[in-house]
Amino acid sequence: MNRDELFREAVKENDKMIFRVCYHFFGPGENAKDAHQEILLKIWLNIEKFRNESKLKTWIYRIAVNVCITFLSKAKKKSSLFVPISKSFYNVSCEEDQSKKDEENKMLFFREFMDKLNATDKALVSLYLEDLDTKELSQITGLSESNVRVKLHRIKSQIKKEWEVKYGT
Numbered sequence: 001m002n003r004d005e006l007f008r009e010a011v012k013e014n015d016k017m018i019f020r021v022c023y024h025f026f027g028p029g030e031n032a033k034d035a036h037q038e039i040l041l042k043i044w045l046n047i048e049k050f051r052n053e054s055k056l057k058t059w060i061y062r063i064a065v066n067v068c069i070t071f072l073s074k075a076k077k078k079s080s081l082f083v084p085i086s087k088s089f090y091n092v093s094c095e096e097d098q099s100k101k102d103e104e105n106k107m108l109f110f111r112e113f114m115d116k117l118n119a120t121d122k123a124l125v126s127l128y129l130e131d132l133d134t135k136e137l138s139q140i141t142g143l144s145e146s147n148v149r150v151k152l153h154r155i156k157s158q159i160k161k162e163w164e165v166k167y168g169t
Contacts, residue, residue: 003044003048006048007044007047010043010056011040011043013056014056014057017060017061017064017130018036018040018060018064020129020130021065021068021126021127021130022039022068024125024126024129025068025072025126026071026072027111027114031071034071035067035068039068043060046063054139058136061127061130061132061140065126065127065140065141068122069119069122072119073119109162109163109166113158113162120141120143120151124137124141124143124148124152125155128152134148134149137152
């Protein structure tokens with residue numbers, strides 16, 4: 001396969017995953033879109049350097065995480081990130097709207113929780129939500145498998161504790 005074919009195949013198989021990783025780091029908005037484009041560019045520029053030492057998906061995850069971490073550090077230097085909240089969040093008038101508000105509250109809670117995490121923990125959560133196993137998480141982040149398990153356990157405990165403090169359940 002030539003470069004174009006390799007790139008097209010890589011993007012076809014992994015584009016949704018790439019976008020989800022960006023979304024987990026930045027939420028909706030321009031930062032996620034910019035990071036997504038930068039990831040695609042890095043894949044395009046480096047696809048011929050892929051050496052099959054790992055799965056292509058693992059290699060792409062690594063690029064995605066590295067780009068998101070770089071963007072995150074740049075964005076935090078410039079200004080804080082925020083999640084826009086729809087008007088319905090403030091104007092709840094019936095049960096159907098209450099359900100929508102509950103979902104928005106959950107998303108806002110998760111976004112705020114993610115914003116408090118350091119870049120490595122944010123990457124772990126994002127990749128964990130992609131259903132990667134401990135070995136893949138270890139390969140992508142460069143952490144040992146036991147360190148990955150410990151960090152994930154602590155993050156889960158932390159989010160549970162913060163949820164209970166905020167919502168009492």
